Amino acid sequence: MEFPFDALRRWPDVEAPDLVAVDAADRLLLDLSQEARREAAPDEVVVIGDAYGALTLASAADGEPVRVHQDSLLGERALAANAEALGMSGVFRSMPLTAELVRDARVVLLRLPRSLDALDDIAGLIAKYAHPSVRVFAGGRIKHMALAMNDVLRRFFGRLDVSAARQKSRVLIAAEPRGGRDPEPKRAQVGDLAVCAFGGVFAGAGLDIGTRFLLDTLSRPIRDGALVVDLACGNGIVGVTLARHHPRVRVHASDVSAAAAASARATAAANGVDDRVEVIQDVGLSSVPDGVADVIALNPPFHTGAAVHERLAHGLFADAARVLAPDGELWTVWNSHLRHRSALERLVGPTRQVARNSKFTVTVSRSG
Structure with missing residues (x-):
C-alpha cells in the first residue's frame, strides 16, 4: 500500500x-x-x-x-x-x-x-x-x-x-x-568575545551585521537580578555579551535549532559565563513562565526551511509579549523591508524606532 x-x-x-x-x-x-x-x-x-x-x-x-x-x-x-x-x-x-x-x-x-x-x-x-x-x-x-x-x-x-x-x-x-570525525564547533574571536558554532548555525562563529547593529544600540541600564532573554539565540553572542556587560543579571537563551543551542552553550562556556547563561532548545519561549523577563533581545529569523514567511517572526513577537514583565522591553532588529513595526505594536505594545541604517531597523517595544 x-x-x-x-x-x-x-x-x-x-x-x-x-x-x-x-x-x-x-x-x-x-x-x-x-x-x-x-x-x-x-x-x-x-x-x-x-x-x-x-x-x-x-x-x-x-x-x-x-x-x-x-x-x-x-x-x-x-x-x-x-x-x-x-x-x-x-x-x-x-x-x-x-x-x-x-x-x-x-x-x-x-x-x-x-x-x-x-x-x-x-x-x-x-x-x-x-x-x-x-x-x-x-x-x-x-x-x-x-x-x-x-x-x-x-x-x-x-x-x-x-x-x-x-x-x-x-x-x-x-x-x-573513510576518515570520519565527531562534530566540533568552530571557534573565532570577535573583539574580546570567543564565539563558537557547530555547522549550520546562522552567521557561524561570527557576528552578523544585523546582530552587531542591535548590540551597538541596546544600551539601556538593566537592574541587578533581572532576567534577560536572548530569543532565537543562534550562536549565543547576544546573551553572552549582555551577561558580560551586566554581571548581576541572569540570561535565558533559546533556539529551535539543536545546533544553535549547542553553539550558544559552547560560547557561554568559552567566555566563562555559563553559570549565568541558561541555554535550551525550545520553540520560542514555550518553557518560560508569563511576565518574568525584563529585557528580551531578538534578531528574528524569517525563513522556515527554504521559504520566507512573516508568521515565523510574528509567533516570536507573541511569545515575547507573554513573557515580558510589566514595563519590560523587547529589542528587535529586522531587515527594514519586512516592516515589522505594525506587528510589534499589535502583538507586544508601544514601539519606537531606536536606530536605522541602509539595511536594518532596531526597535524597542514596551509591554503594558
Missing part, C-alpha cells in the same frame, strides 16, 4: 497554502533507497534532516524501526504529531547528532542541509561510526544544491554516485566511508 503522503502536516510549524510537508526530493530519496532499506536489518536505517516526517514514517512503514535526527524542534514535534495521526507512534527514535545515532547504520537517508559546514559535521559522523558497508542517500532540491556538496562527501567516502534529476530534485549516493 502506498504511503499516505498527503496526510502529512507541517504543524506546529507555519502552515500556509504555499508551504508543503513533503516534496519531490523526499519522494526521490525514498524511491532510490527502497531496495537498500529492505535489505537492511532491524534498526540499521537512519534518517537525518527529515523536515516533517515523510522520510522517517515512510521508511518505518516498511516494518523496521528508524533512528532519526532533526535539527529543528518544530520538525521533531511535527514528526511526532504526524506519527500519532497515522497510528505510527513508537516506530522511530528521535536522537541527537551523536555517535549512537549512526552507529553501525547500513542505510542513511539525508536531506542535504544548505550549509556545507553542517554537511561536513554530518558526513564525518557517519563515516566514523556507521557500518563499513553503509550507503548514504543525500538528496535535495537542485536549486539548493551545490557542487561543493560533492566535495564534502568525497572527503569522507571513497565512492560517490549522482542520480538523474527528477522533478527538480537529485540524490547523491555515498559509500565506502
Whole structure:
C-alpha cells in the first residue's frame, strides 16, 4: 500500500497554502533507497534532516524501526504529531547528532542541509561510526544544491554516485566511508568575545551585521537580578555579551535549532559565563513562565526551511509579549523591508524606532 503522503502536516510549524510537508526530493530519496532499506536489518536505517516526517514514517512503514535526527524542534514535534495521526507512534527514535545515532547504520537517508559546514559535521559522523558497508542517500532540491556538496562527501567516502534529476530534485549516493570525525564547533574571536558554532548555525562563529547593529544600540541600564532573554539565540553572542556587560543579571537563551543551542552553550562556556547563561532548545519561549523577563533581545529569523514567511517572526513577537514583565522591553532588529513595526505594536505594545541604517531597523517595544 502506498504511503499516505498527503496526510502529512507541517504543524506546529507555519502552515500556509504555499508551504508543503513533503516534496519531490523526499519522494526521490525514498524511491532510490527502497531496495537498500529492505535489505537492511532491524534498526540499521537512519534518517537525518527529515523536515516533517515523510522520510522517517515512510521508511518505518516498511516494518523496521528508524533512528532519526532533526535539527529543528518544530520538525521533531511535527514528526511526532504526524506519527500519532497515522497510528505510527513508537516506530522511530528521535536522537541527537551523536555517535549512537549512526552507529553501525547500513542505510542513511539525508536531506542535504544548505550549509556545507553542517554537511561536513554530518558526513564525518557517519563515516566514523556507521557500518563499513553503509550507503548514504543525500538528496535535495537542485536549486539548493551545490557542487561543493560533492566535495564534502568525497572527503569522507571513497565512492560517490549522482542520480538523474527528477522533478527538480537529485540524490547523491555515498559509500565506502573513510576518515570520519565527531562534530566540533568552530571557534573565532570577535573583539574580546570567543564565539563558537557547530555547522549550520546562522552567521557561524561570527557576528552578523544585523546582530552587531542591535548590540551597538541596546544600551539601556538593566537592574541587578533581572532576567534577560536572548530569543532565537543562534550562536549565543547576544546573551553572552549582555551577561558580560551586566554581571548581576541572569540570561535565558533559546533556539529551535539543536545546533544553535549547542553553539550558544559552547560560547557561554568559552567566555566563562555559563553559570549565568541558561541555554535550551525550545520553540520560542514555550518553557518560560508569563511576565518574568525584563529585557528580551531578538534578531528574528524569517525563513522556515527554504521559504520566507512573516508568521515565523510574528509567533516570536507573541511569545515575547507573554513573557515580558510589566514595563519590560523587547529589542528587535529586522531587515527594514519586512516592516515589522505594525506587528510589534499589535502583538507586544508601544514601539519606537531606536536606530536605522541602509539595511536594518532596531526597535524597542514596551509591554503594558
